[in-house]
Amino acid sequence: MADRAYLTLREGIIGGRYPIGSRMRERELSAELQVSRIPVREAIAQLESEGLVVTQPRRGAVVRQLTLEDIGELFDVRLSLEVLAARLAADRVRAGASTDRLRELMATADRVTRAGDEQAIREANAALHLEIVTLSGNRLLGQTMAPLVGRIRWLFALTSDRDPAVQCREHRELCAAIEAGNPDLAEALAYSHIELGRVPSLTALAGRLPEQ
Incomplete structure (x- = not known):
């Protein structure tokens, strides 16, 4: 489930479904992907390690602002x-x-x-x-x-x-x-x-x- 969540979210970021700066809320994403919050959390951590997502104070995980x-x-x-x-x-x-x-x-x-x-x-x-x-x-x-x-x-x-x-x-x-x-x-x-x-x-x- 974590792999599926990761691939879906990664393709969503690359394809623009999740635009730069958009928040990656675990609760909303788990409902959207119909999985628990744990695989979503693992997927977001992997996306962060690849530089597609960053964690910001008071905002949580967001799609990275490329420069x-x-x-x-x-x-x-x-x-x-x-x-x-x-x-x-x-x-x-x-x-x-x-x-x-x-x-x-x-x-x-x-x-x-x-x-x-x-x-x-x-x-x-x-x-x-x-x-x-x-x-x-x-x-x-x-x-x-x-x-x-x-x-x-x-x-x-x-x-x-x-x-x-x-x-x-x-x-x-x-x-x-x-x-x-x-x-x-x-x-x-x-x-x-x-x-x-x-x-x-x-x-x-x-x-x-x-x-x-």
Whole structure:
């Protein structure tokens, strides 16, 4: 029940059902989710550990107020972790690791991009990024990335006005480099893909989020 509550609340935050600054009252959420307050409390604690929720004096748990500084820091961390993941993934493929799952997810991303389904595009892109981390084979890297996945998906949702066709093309090129077992090219393309998203994302969010 705690897992179900966590997933439901996380998707609600990412999708905007629970807007930034809204209170996460245990009693109301337990009634909404039809569970006791204990799994809701556990879910909120997990969301807080992932940076989606904060606890404030006299207000309790609220959906975190993201800032432009937060977004910039998230891009900085992604440049370190996801670029490393791309390089390691290509190394593993060169050593014989299968890319079947990566190819499958890229095909899904292609399909939903052509269909113009915004939510499906966000989910497919997030799954693709996560699979590259998994394909890296580095467990510590995976454990380090896990708490950031929600915030990355939240970023994707907040900046959905970026051109999905451009993102899809960049993903396709990155996946091709990984499948070719070319770590140098995969590293460069991963860096370029993330960094090229920084300015459009910050521009899209300027005026919607505070600076700090």
